[in-house]
Amino acid sequence: MARPPAPGSVIVPDWHESAEGKEYLACILRKNRRRVFGLLERPVLPPPVAIDTASYKIFVSGKSGVGKTALVAKLAGLEVPVVHHETTGIQTTVVFWPAKLQASDRVVMFRFEFWDCGESALKKFDHMLPACKEKTDAFLFLFSFTDRASFEDLPGQLARVAGEAPGVVRMVIGSKFDQYMQTDVPERDLTAFRQAWKLPLLRVKSVPGRRLADGRTLDGRAGLADIAHVLNGLAEQLWHQDQVAAGLLPNTSENTPS
Template sequence: MTSHLSGTTPFYVRLAMSGVPKSGSLIIPEWLQSPEGRDYASCILRKKKRRTFGLIERPVLPPQLPADVASYKIFVSGKSGVGKTSLIAKLCGLEVPTVHHETTGIQTSSTYWPVRPRDSERPIIFAFHFWDCGESALKKFDHILPVGGSAAGMVLL
């Protein structure tokens, strides 16, 4: 089936032909509690809490623990006081700030989540790089949106 306008296969047909996965989780949720999963988790934890990583840092894995890394940039922006920074802190395993202060400019946070897909023996480490920017900073600095939103895997507004 082709589109009469473009001569290409429509998106919904390509999606149907690609073998949409069955419903349910694509990862093994309890894998991190397994001995293998705990080895990977130990690379991202310090004193049983998530380690914080800078933009150019990443967990150091021993050679016997192979893993692919899937890296995503997530740009988060919106009105002041709605919980953007708190959401990111919670996702990164950091303490949620109790006192509100507006984020000036861009605040970056990185977190790593090791997972094991159901259809693979090789784990994947998801690297999420959050770019947190308040609405007033977007209005004040016109270069932030093009830089922050460029190459973003997801944009939350």
């Protein structure tokens, strides 16, 4: 695959916090709550505003219990499950995210379709993994900062899931980053992993999202601020990969450790 772009080189990183960005974010919010979109739904923008939509399928991979379902829930603005339950079958979730391109100053609506499948289901049913990988644009590999084994399993996950898909974007996310007192993955190991694999590595917290004044409803805007770096990172990697595939950018390939 192409060498990942430098962070902030493709997508304007803090655009969502600008006045213009907040106007676009309004279409994925309703009364400061995140809107939930089905597979066939999309945000409604004001008539004068016409922007292109870039759609991508993303498979979320990782050991059981690392927080795959919780991550997708956070990205979609949904309640994060308090108690871990193995995902049965395949679960799909659609997330929309507007972002501004650095090169053209153009706003694009990114549509991410996340596919999450429980580890037991993947092992039990042979057709599950091929279905998740089919026409996938990106793989998100998760590990937990509180589970050393999940970090050590990353090379195996990368080989098993993405080994035969060289043109697909690959990103790594460390969950439960806020539980630093219980971390089993020191910074030196993360540095060594980055140097060996040359992959984007992001971190997310496991703390519950902030609430509105009623104390029950998730604060949609605050939730977006918490996960904007992940959505921007995905948009950046995927848009860059598309530009390379279209021949609009040179393909500077990276060698993957064997």
